[in-house]
């Protein structure tokens with residue numbers, strides 16, 4: 001019968017002495033490197049930008065739609081000014097939002113077919129493009145029409161196109177085109193969110209809402 005004493009002696013596998021074992025058990029054990037936390041929702045600043053701009057854009061779009069056909073009056077004049085001031089504010093906030101977005105990664109895509117991921121990214125980036133195209137074309141239209149913008153009545157903004165009636169007419173149409181384009185993108189965006197909430201039930205909306213994970 002083979003006993004342990006009969007085994008060839010291997011110093012590496014030799015049983016350790018009790019004191020040695022105790023010392024080993026007290027030796028500091030290397031901690032595994034911490035796993036980077038998986039981001040499951042947008043950060044607070046991105047959410048703030050999203051909701052402030054969503055409200056501002058829907059409000060400014062609605063005022064623009066309503067005021068366009070009003071007969072000449074003081075109300076129409078006031079609405080035009082507020083519409084322009086809001087547009088310039090949206091432009092400035094969008095610039096800050098874009099910088100924030102480029103420096104802070106959004107959460108990873110939820111599992112969904114590749115074409116849906118592509119569609120979602122395309123709509124998001126086209127929305128970002130519209131955040132600039134709509135107010136900038138409106139600003140240029142106002143300048144070409146000979147109405148320089150004084151932001152909230154205090155800060156005169158430069159005219160970056162000359163006063164020109166024909167140019168003003170073209171810029172008006174461009175501004176409308178961009179605004180309707182933005183409207184369609186928002187409808188596509190809302191349709192996708194509703195699909196995720198009602199059909200997929202995959203928690204997509206929670207990614208843009210504050211609260212616990």
Ligand code: HEM
Pocket residue numbers: 046050053054055057058101106120124127128186189190193204205206207208
């Ligand atoms: C009730 C209205 C709205 C809801 C419920 C909503 C919801 C959401 C949600 C859940 C996301 C995150 C999607 C994801 O996780 O992939 C998102 C992203 C986004 N939303 Fe909205 N949204 C609304 C209105 C708007 C409006 C009006 C705009 C613009 C005019 C807008 C522009 C965007 C953009 C650009 C993103 C991408 C954000 C980024 O990746 O930086 N949303 N929205």
